[in-house]
Amino acid sequence: MELKNTFKSRIRENKIGSDIYLAxxxxxxxxxxTISKPVDKRFVQxxxxxxxxxxFHFENENQYLLKDGYSLLLYNPNIDxxxxxxxxxxxxxxxxxITIQNLISYFKGYSEKIxxxxxxxxxxxxxxKPLSIQEKLIxxxxxDYILDCEFxxxxxxxxxxxILIHYFSSSNKKKQENKKMDDKLVLQLNExxxxxxxxxASPPTLKSISYTVGLSEYKIKEGFxxxxxxxxxxxxxxxxxEIGKDKLDMKVKQVxxxxxxxxxxxxxxxxxxxxxxxxxTPKQWMMK
Numbered sequence: 313m314e315l316k317n318t319f320k321s322r323i324r325e326n327k328i329g330s331d332i333y334l335a336x337x338x339x340x341x342x343x344x345x346t347i348s349k350p351v352d353k354r355f356v357q358x359x360x361x362x363x364x365x366x367x368f369h370f371e372n373e374n375q376y377l378l379k380d381g382y383s384l385l386l387y388n389p390n391i392d393x394x395x396x397x398x399x400x401x402x403x404x405x406x407x408x409x410i411t412i413q414n415l416i417s418y419f420k421g422y423s424e425k426i427x428x429x430x431x432x433x434x435x436x437x438x439x440x441k442p443l444s445i446q447e448k449l450i451x452x453x454x455x456d457y458i459l460d461c462e463f464x465x466x467x468x469x470x471x472x473x474x475i476l477i478h479y480f481s482s483s484n485k486k487k488q489e490n491k492k493m494d495d496k497l498v499l500q501l502n503e504x505x506x507x508x509x510x511x512x513a514s515p516p517t518l519k520s521i522s523y524t525v526g527l528s529e530y531k532i533k534e535g536f537x538x539x540x541x542x543x544x545x546x547x548x549x550x551x552x553x554e555i556g557k558d559k560l561d562m563k564v565k566q567v568x569x570x571x572x573x574x575x576x577x578x579x580x581x582x583x584x585x586x587x588x589x590x591x592x593t594p595k596q597w598m599m600k
Contacts, residue, residue, distance in 0.1 A: 321345045321399065328468050331355070331411040336455060339364070342401045342600070344561040349395040355409045357386040357393065358479070360443060360451055364403025367558045369396045374510055377554045378405075378440070383447070383479070385439040387412070387428055400561055406451055408472065418476060425480045438506075446478040500525045501539050504532065508548060512555065513575035515548050553589055556582065560598050567594045 325335040331354070339345045351357060359366070361378045368376040368384070370393075378384050380403075386393050389412070399405055412434060419426060428437035443451075450471055459467055503525055508515050522529045536544050552574045559570045571582035586594050 321347070323347075326464070326468055328465055328472065329414070332414055332472070333407075333409050334454070334468060334472065335407040337399060337405045337407065339399045339401060339403045344401060344558065345399045347395060347397045347399055347405075350392065351394055351409060352392045353389060354411045354413070355387075356412055356415055357395075358408040358410075359384040359386075360406040360408075360447065362404045362406065362443075362448070362451055362455075364400045365554065365558070366400065366403060366405050367398040367555070369398065375555060376509065377551065377558070379554070381443050381448075383439075383441055383443055385437060387434075387437045389434040389436065398558055398562065400558060404455075406454065408475070415476075418473065419480075427480075444478055447475055450475045450478070497527075497531070497535055498539065500527055501532075501535050504536065504544075505540065505547075508544070509551065512548065512551055513573060515575075518544065549585060550589075553586055556586060556594065557590075557597065560594055563598060567598075570594070 321337050321339040321341075323335060323337050325333065327333055337347060359378060360383045361380055363380055365380060366378045368378065370376070376384070395407070397405070415426065416429070427439065428435045454468070454471055457467060504521055507521065507524070516524070518529050518532065521527075522532060525532075527535075533544065536542075536547070540547060542550070556570055556574055559565060559573065560567070565573070567583065568579040571579035574582060576582040583593055586592075586597070590597065592600075
């Protein structure tokens with residue numbers, strides 16, 4: 313990938329094998345940094361946020377916020393997904409990219425454990441989940457190891473095998489937990505979450521969502537809270553405020569412009585919600 317240090321972030325990148333890359337990024341400054349790099353469709357991309365938050369910018373102008381303690385997997389066999397990330401101040405991000413063929417060779421005989429491969433057909437996949445204790449431990453070891461250079465690749469290869477095993481093992485555990493809910497319902501709720509994320513400035517009404525996905529409003533409300541741990545309104549508010557924080561960190565727009573971008577008709581409502589959640593006003597946040 314050849315990611316290089318910026319004046320805001322320390323970046324340590326290793327090419328572990330043919331088409332297998334690991335990058336540890338530490339934005340130790342009080343400014344948001346931008347990390348960009350082309351990545352073609354052969355690659356599966358893993359992101360682990362161990363501190364702060366990162367905002368992903370996609371070519372269709374959609375955004376996705378990855379928070380501290382969460383991972384994100386991206387894969388689309390049909391289109392390239394370049395790295396285009398705004399890494400917030402005092403944030404750390406681990407990036408691991410591997411070709412789909414290498415990943416399959418690692419899991420030879422266990423390909424059914426990879427959720428986006430079904431009957432040897434590769435599917436578009438977007439998976440967000442909390443970091444497990446094992447994953448956090450492995451990442452901390454990746455951040456702190458000291459070894460002779462001739463053993464470095466061997467060590468990193470072993471660690472990446474470990475994290476992949478725990479990643480897909482915990483993904484399957486989560487899948488089994490979700491079996492308690494109807495499989496179709498889980499897919500519909502994931503669709504609803506994506507619909508909300510894609511239209512966060514002007515989210516659809518519950519009635520509209522119900523009509524779009526073919527679920528009753530009651531099932532949507534109860535299922536969303538059970539699956540994601542918060543109500544739809546809380547999810548929308550939290551997502552808006554997190555995106556707002558990232559925009560404030562960029563310091564390229566005024567508070568009222570950011571409020572309008574997020575769908576607030578009156579900027580004072582954004583300011584009030586921001587202060588209630590974070591204890592300071594957006595302007596004070598920008599001045600920190």
